[in-house]
Amino acid sequence: MTVLTARRTRWGLAAAGGAAAAAWWFGDKAPYPYAQRGLLDIPLPYLTCGRLDEILRPRPGERILEIGPGTGLQSLHIAPQLGPEGRLDIVDIQPEMLDHVTHRAEERGITNITATESDARTLPFDERTFDAVYLVTALGEIPEPDQVLSEAARVLAPTGRLVVGEFFDRHWIPFSRLHRLADASGLHLETRHGPTMAYLARFHPCHRNEPVPSAP
Numbered sequence: 621m622t623v624l625t626a627r628r629t630r631w632g633l634a635a636a637g638g639a640a641a642a643a644w645w646f647g648d649k650a651p652y653p654y655a656q657r658g659l660l661d662i663p664l665p666y667l668t669c670g671r672l673d674e675i676l677r678p679r680p681g682e683r684i685l686e687i688g689p690g691t692g693l694q695s696l697h698i699a700p701q702l703g704p705e706g707r708l709d710i711v712d713i714q715p716e717m718l719d720h721v722t723h724r725a726e727e728r729g730i731t732n733i734t735a736t737e738s739d740a741r742t743l744p745f746d747e748r749t750f751d752a753v754y755l756v757t758a759l760g761e762i763p764e765p766d767q768v769l770s771e772a773a774r775v776l777a778p779t780g781r782l783v784v785g786e787f788f789d790r791h792w793i794p795f796s797r798l799h800r801l802a803d804a805s806g807l808h809l810e811t812r813h814g815p816t817m818a819y820l821a822r823f824h825p826c827h828r829n830e831p832v833p834s835a836p
């Protein structure tokens with residue numbers, strides 16, 4: 621083997637290794653590891669709780685669903701705003717995350733959070749159950765985000781709202797893609813705050829102005 625061939629072979633192997641690593645890095649859809657939970661408590665630029673309030677506008681008495689709460693950075697901020705008559709449901713595929721949020725809520729005397737272990741692609745709730753649904757840096761991590769959006773649309777009240785927050789990490793969903801997926805799930809864009817690399821966007825069901833069918 622000549623020196624040139626040996627170099628080419630080395631470069632070829634390095635390139636193939638890099639491509640395989642990139643495919644794994646961007647294609648990996650494993651849930652966020654609980655062992656790295658400490659990082660979840662660091663607020664991300666543009667995705668602070670204050671900005672979530674501005675776009676979600678939680679009100680006392682509402683029933684809201686959070687998908688993928690992680691360690692509860694947003695849950696523990698939103699639940700108290702719903703008051704004793706309101707309720708925050710949280711669903712996560714990892715029971716450790718739910719236990720973590722529940723424990724932190726107990727420590728703070730927050731009693732209106734209900735945790736349910738579930739895959740967000742098949743939500744265990746009836747149609748039109750929630751006044752609002754939100755997910756922050758969770759949608760891109762879940763395989764088949766279109767299925768999650770369809771489920772969110774299904775469980776939302778006709779006057780409800782969906783807020784999605786995405787950040788530029790390896791699971792990031794660019795805003796243009798989210799907009800297309802939401803449209804296909806019957807969700808209309810109302811507003812977006814922040815640049816495409818770190819945004820919060822609010823949608824509402826397309827059928828919100830249609831009359832609710834009466835029970836048979």
Ligand SMILES: C[S@@+](CC[C@H](N)C(=O)[O-])C[C@H]1O[C@@H](n2cnc3c(N)ncnc32)[C@H](O)[C@@H]1O
Nearest residue numbers: 651652660688689690712713714739740756758
């Ligand atoms: C990156 S963490 C975001 C946590 C939190 N929203 C935040 O911003 O700090 C994503 C969360 O989504 C959850 N998750 C991943 N796949 C899921 C699925 N298929 N169904 C429900 N939750 C899922 C993970 O377990 C994790 O708690």
